[in-house]
Amino acid sequence: NAGGQGPNQGCSLGFRDDTFGAAWNEEQGGVYATLWDDTGIRIWVFKRDCIPPDLKCNKPEPLTWGMPQAFFRFGDDCTADHFSELRIVINLTFCGDFAGPFWAWLLGGCLAKDLFCGSHVREEPRAFEEAYWAVKHVQIYQPASVPSSTPPT
Structure with missing residues (x-):
């Protein structure tokens, strides 16, 4: 949990309204990309017409994508070893x-x-x-x- 929050709470994110739901569907979706390295977990969202060329050719270069929509930095309160044996769940x-x-x-x-x-x-x-x-x-x-x-x- 993030500091000052109750059980089962984390940091809330402020994604733009066009990155999910009806607006996302109207644009025919896009790509959600995640980088998990020793500094933290970053998440980018690219609408279909803004997918980086390196992703389109399956050679991702996340450090060229600009600022992520979310960055969960590892540190004393949230260490990297807290994240292991993870699974992708879509439900x-x-x-x-x-x-x-x-x-x-x-x-x-x-x-x-x-x-x-x-x-x-x-x-x-x-x-x-x-x-x-x-x-x-x-x-x-x-x-x-x-x-x-x-x-x-």
Whole structure:
């Protein structure tokens, strides 16, 4: 957890609205790229018409991509050895925190739909017809060694 936050919380990110959802779909998607090295984890988002040429030819050079949308720097509070044996998970968590605590569902303004999120998902499948991932491919690169660097500012 980041300092001053409760359990199961991390740093929030402020991605632009056109990097997900309807706006992302209207632009035919794009590329999410992640660099995980000894300094931290960086994430870039490229709309389809802005994908770097090095990515298009499968020779990624992340240090040329400019400032990432997110950078989780490793340090005393979050050491690199905390991240190991990770898996890529792509899922639709319909209820998220709403799956259990009634108060979260109530405070989320969802009570008008159903008494509980789980029953709403179970009894209203048509509400989720447009909820899906369309993934063309997932590419993973693992260089023999990734040089440590300072991200652009």
